[in-house]
Each structure stands twice: as structure tokens, then as C-alpha cells.
Amino acid sequence: MRATKEIAAVWERFDRMPMETLTKAWYASRSAGGGQRTVKQMREHHATYGTSGNCFDLALWLLDEFRQAGVEAYAIGHDMRNEKAHVAVMAFDEHRSPYLCDLGDMWIQPVLLDPKRSSFTGERIAGFFPGAQVQVSVGESSCEIIYHRAGEKRSQQVYDLRKIPQLELMQAAEASQRCFRTQLVERRVRVGQEVAHWEFSDGESFLSTSAGLFPEPKLTSLEAWCDRIYERTGIAKEVLRDALTYYAQQNG
Template sequence: MRAASEILAVWHAFDDFPMETLTKAWHYRSGNEPKQRSVELMRLHRERYGSSGNCFDLALWLIDAFRREGISAYAVGHDLLTPNAHVAVAALDGRGRAYLCDLGDQWIEPILIDAGSGDFTEEPLAGFVSGARVALSVRDSWLHVVYLRPNGKRSEQTYDLRPIAPDALLAAGEYSQRLLRKPLVERRIYTETEVLHWELGDDASYLSGKRGRTEEEPMRSLADRVERIHRHTGMDRQVIEQALTVYGTASIQFD
């Protein structure tokens, strides 16, 4: 189920990229258009501010990186042009087998989704999502993923595997970048024994791994939140603070 080395080489170049909805709030505040940034602008922002982006940013960026290496890749997802939208990337190896590459949900590595391949299995697999096994099934053009946690918790997600046209991806990205619901930051944390998943939401942050979820100390101020995000992601403190201020003071909830 593991991807070919050429796919993994591109994927691992994004190992320290968080998924974050801070940059879109910061960019929204700037007044610049369009709100969906180009890959070139995303690269510039990362060099200057250590930022990355949300699932649309990361999908566009990853597709560009694959294509620069001669690897066919395209966007897949669900619920485009709605607040529930999510996108990831399907990359094809030299034999035309497709692998799901989901930086938006911070998967550890790509996973085979070609149900016609002899290597594909519906048995639960470890090592692809922090602190969980995943069980895949493909029916027609839909991929169904079940996440099985150590505490018995079960969650699910579905992807439409039909390629999203580039224009449709940009339109859906533009819609998403204008939705300012809440700040969210996720990142994979590599240790000697496992890959942990760090996440910060509205009021708390925590690490997830094989032993379940561990909450970090409460954050008592804006400065606490800024420093914690900076410590885990390396993002510029001013960008973080400005983004959190946008979320905290916006009078209109766009979604």
C-alpha cells in the first residue's frame, strides 16, 4: 500500500508543512485579490513568514510539486463550494496506480486507492494516520475511509475520486478562502517512535498518537496562543497574531 519512491520523495518535502487556516485570514485582511493564492505567492509567503495554508493551498502546491517531477496528479475531494469542502491529491505511479495524498488532513504518507491493484486491501492499516488505523473501500468513483482510534472511537470520510478540473479547483479554493469560521492549525510531529498529530482549535491544543489524545496546558491569552503556534510551526508571530485578531473580531461569520 506504500507509494513508489518518486511519489514519497515529493511528499516528504512537505513533512514540516502544517495545515493552517491562519494565512487565509491574514491574506483576507490584506485586501489583496484573488483570495486563493497562486503557488508562487504561497512559496514567497513561506520563505518570508513560514506559512503554508489550508487544504486547497496545500493541494494546489502539492500538484505543482508532483508535476515538476513528471508525476501525474490531480485534485479529489468532496462538497466543493460549501463550508464542508475538503480536497486532497491523487498521484499516479509509473504503472498508473493512484495514491491518495492528503496534506489537508496531515496524513503521514500517501496510500494506495487503486482497488484494481493486487496490493489494495480493505483491511485496517496502521502507519498512515497518527494514532489510528484506516480501512479503505472503493465503490464506483467514491473512496470511503474509516478511522479506527485506540479508544474505540470511529470516524469516517468520503472522497469523490473523479478528477477536479483546474478551473473548478480554483473556484472552490476562492470560495473556501473567503470562509472565516475559526482558526485551526494541524501538524505532524516526528519522534523516534511514531508520528504524532498536533492540533490547535478555538480554545485548546493537543497531541494525538498511539496512546490517544493528550491535551496541552491551557492558553490564557492571545500571546499564549501566538507563542504556542509559533513554537510548533515556526510561523511569523505577527502573521499569527493578525490572523487570530481577524477571527476574534470579525463581525460577520462567513460560513
């Protein structure tokens, strides 16, 4: 179920990048409300400030990297027309086998979506999602993922596997980049022998591993949060400071 070397080689270029909604706030503070950046801008901002972006940024960037590598790929997701919109990428190997590539949810690696599997086999697979085992169920035009976490906790997500038309994709991306409801940073981190998941979300941060969820000490100042997020991600503190300030202004 692991990706071919061609797909994996592109995916691994993003291994150290977080998924985060802070860059869009920083960009909005600099450009009269912001909006969807070009892939060229994303690369320039990453090189200068260590930024990455939200699921739309990462999907568009990943699609461009696949295109340059000669790998067929297109955008998929769910809820494109509302605030729950989430986008990922479907990439195909030389045999036309499809792989789900979801940088926005911080998957460890792409997972094969075998169209012949129409129901759960009961198999839980590890090593694909940080802090959880997953079950994959694929239908003709949709895919359901069930995440199994420590303490018998379960959650699920359903992807529409049909290609998102470019106009619809960009309209959803623009809407997402102008929504400032949630401050969120997620990153895969190595903890012992496993890949875990670190998250900052609206004034709290925690680490998720196969052993459970571990909250970090709460902080009270903007500068303290800038320090912690910088230590986890490497995003420039000036970006973090401007972004957190912008969120406070938007939601104050």
C-alpha cells in the same frame, strides 16, 4: 501500499509544513479580503514567514510540485459546493496505480487506492495516518476511509475520486479562502517511535497519539497562543498575531 520513490520524494517536501487556516486570515488582513493565493505567493510567504495554508493551498502547491517532477496528478475531494469542502490529490505511478495524497488531513504518507478492492478486507493499516489505523475501501468513483483511534473511537470520510474540473476547483478554493469560521492548525509531530498529530482549534490545543487524546493547558492571551503555535510550527509571530486578531474581528 507505500508510494513509489517518485511520489514519495515530492510528498516529503511538505513533511514539516502544517495545515492551517491562519494564513488566509493574515492574507485577508493585508489584501482587502484575501482570496486564493498563487503557488508562487505561497512559496514566497513560506520562505519569508514559515506559512503554509489550508487544504486548497496545499493541494494546489502539491499539484504544482508533481507537475514539475513529471508525476501525473489531479485534484479530488468532496463537498466542493459548500463549507465542508475538502480537497486532496490523486497521484499516479508509472504503472497508473493511484495514490491518495492528502496534505490537508495531515496523512503521514500517500496510500495506494487499489481499484480492485471494492469492499473492506478487515485489514487495519498503521503508519499512514497520525494517531490512528485506517481501513481503505475503493469503489469505481469513490473511496471510503475509516479511521480507528484509541478507545474504540471511529470516524469516516468519503472521497469522490473523479477529477475536479479546474474552474470548480478554483471557485471552491476562493470560497474557502474567504470563510473565517474556524481557527485551525494541524501538524504531524514525532512522539517516541510514532508520528502523532498536534492540533490547535478555536482556543484549544491537544495532541493525538495511538494512546489517546491529550489536551494541553489552556491559555488566555493572544500572545501566549502566538508563542505556542510558533513553537509547534515556526510560523512568524507577526503572522499569527494578525491572523488571530482578524478572526476575533470577524467572529466578534
